[in-house]
Amino acid sequence: MKISGVDIRPGNILEYEKGIWKVAKIQHTQPGKGGAYMQVEMKNLQDGRKTNVRFRSADTIEKVRLETKDYQFLFQDGEALVFMDQENYEQINLDTDLLGDERPFLEDGMVVTLELWEDRPISVQLPDQIEATIVEADAVVKGQTASSSYKPAVLENGVRVMVPPHIESGTRIVVDVYERSYVGKAG
Incomplete structure (x- = not known):
């Protein structure tokens, strides 16, 4: 299926230069002079190479269905x-x-x-969210407001995430796998 260069979104799988590429990031740019374009960061799913490519709205690219x-x-x-x-x-x-x-x-x-x-x-x-246990959480720094401050914590799998001040070591939380961010306490 052919799509316009400005319709590319993160997560799309594209056929580009005889390879299969996954879109990681996009940035729509509209310079003062010239036409708008989409700056696309992609990773080759066959050999792991990364590249940045500019696509204009007139460009078409093949979107692959997997x-x-x-x-x-x-x-x-x-x-x-x-x-x-x-x-x-x-x-x-x-x-x-x-x-x-x-x-x-x-x-x-x-x-x-x-x-x-x-x-x-x-x-x-992977699933978008998983449950994990916190094995290490820093103490709350006095004077920080609870509404805007987060503190670092380490999950059982060794990944560091930022959590609200009331979360302590041993707490089970829900984590967004792709953002590596705290979602909430596990129910």
């Missing part, structure tokens, strides 16, 4: 992650690099969505 399938994470075997197909129970091994910065959030038994292109897994989507 097949998605649910898999369950079983365990890590060296540098490979072992997943099981939820329908036929077949196991596949994927490189840990496929997850990137979200790797610490992957838990045993977690159901994830694999995006497949020509029957080859090219990306792993």
Whole structure:
């Protein structure tokens, strides 16, 4: 499906220069002189290269539709992650690099969505939010107002997030996986 250069959004999968690219960031720019354009930061899903490309509104680019399938994470075997197909129970091994910065959030038994292109897994989507326990939280600094101040905390998986002052070590919280931010207390 062809789309205009200004209709590109983060998360889109595009076919560009004979490769499959995932859009990471976009910035719409309208200079005083000349036409508006979209500055697009993309990552190649086959070899991991990153690039920045300008697309004008007159440019068209092919948006790729990927097949998605649910898999369950079983365990890590060296540098490979072992997943099981939820329908036929077949196991596949994927490189840990496929997850990137979200790797610490992957838990045993977690159901994830694999995006497949020509029957080859090219990306792993974790749930948007997970529950985690805080193992270390800084003390509240006296004089900070509760409405605007957050303090650093460390989750059980080693990831640092900012939490409200009333959150203490041992508390279970909900974390946004992709923003690495506090959402709320776990119910």
